[in-house]
Amino acid sequence: MITAATSRARWHALGVRVRIDDSLEGIDWDRVVSDLVRDDFHNGRPALSLRRSFQQSQHVAIARDEDDGDHVVGMARLLSDGVCNAYLLDVWTHSACRNRGVGSSMVKALVAQVPGQHIGLQTGEARAFYVALGFRPQPEFMSKIVGTWLDPGSPGP
Numbered sequence: 001m002i003t004a005a006t007s008r009a010r011w012h013a014l015g016v017r018v019r020i021d022d023s024l025e026g027i028d029w030d031r032v033v034s035d036l037v038r039d040d041f042h043n044g045r046p047a048l049s050l051r052r053s054f055q056q057s058q059h060v061a062i063a064r065d066e067d068d069g070d071h072v073v074g075m076a077r078l079l080s081d082g083v084c085n086a087y088l089l090d091v092w093t094h095s096a097c098r099n100r101g102v103g104s105s106m107v108k109a110l111v112a113q114v115p116g117q118h119i120g121l122q123t124g125e126a127r128a129f130y131v132a133l134g135f136r137p138q139p140e141f142m143s144k145i146v147g148t149w150l151d152p153g154s155p156g157p
């Protein structure tokens, strides 16, 4: 179970109560997609696909605003082979809740789930955010989309 009890006290002081755990219960995925679109961090997944991405990840961290009906104000997920390699994805804090430690608390909670493993990620603008959390740049990142993005039926090259 992911918890963020120590950080929660800090958010109390700021007048915001944010809880971080690994439960996907009760998430309004359509609202999450709307918030992602508004924050310009939506990559095209419909709500059901976004939900599947999180359900099928080994580790997730969900941040909820307890003063706003548990509105989801942050999410992150980690793929892992359970042995040596993991990959961090979909790290997002609602723009209204940024710079309060939500993002770093979610990443720390996920990292703690995979001791001994090498965690990769891809980032552009948030490089300094990850460097502060101990991540180091790698020489080169390569990637490929198999067929058409989000179309499981399309033939890959």
Ligand SMILES: CC(C)(COP(=O)(O)OP(=O)(O)OC[C@H]1O[C@@H](n2cnc3c(N)ncnc32)[C@H](O)[C@@H]1OP(=O)(O)O)[C@@H](O)C(=O)NCCC(=O)NCCS
Pocket: 041, 091, 092, 093, 094, 097, 098, 099, 100, 101, 102, 103, 104, 105, 122, 123, 124, 125, 126, 127, 128, 129, 132
């Ligand atoms: C990146 C992001 C998740 C950070 O969330 P957050 O809840 O604001 O993060 P925190 O409050 O824990 O910030 C921790 C530190 O990182 C810094 N930081 C936050 N976002 C940053 C960014 N985009 N670039 C550089 N530094 C950043 C903060 O200033 C803070 O520094 P401080 O501790 O010295 O004050 C959030 O800005 C976000 O959702 N951005 C849009 C989506 C995105 O880019 N996600 C990452 C994709 S790889």
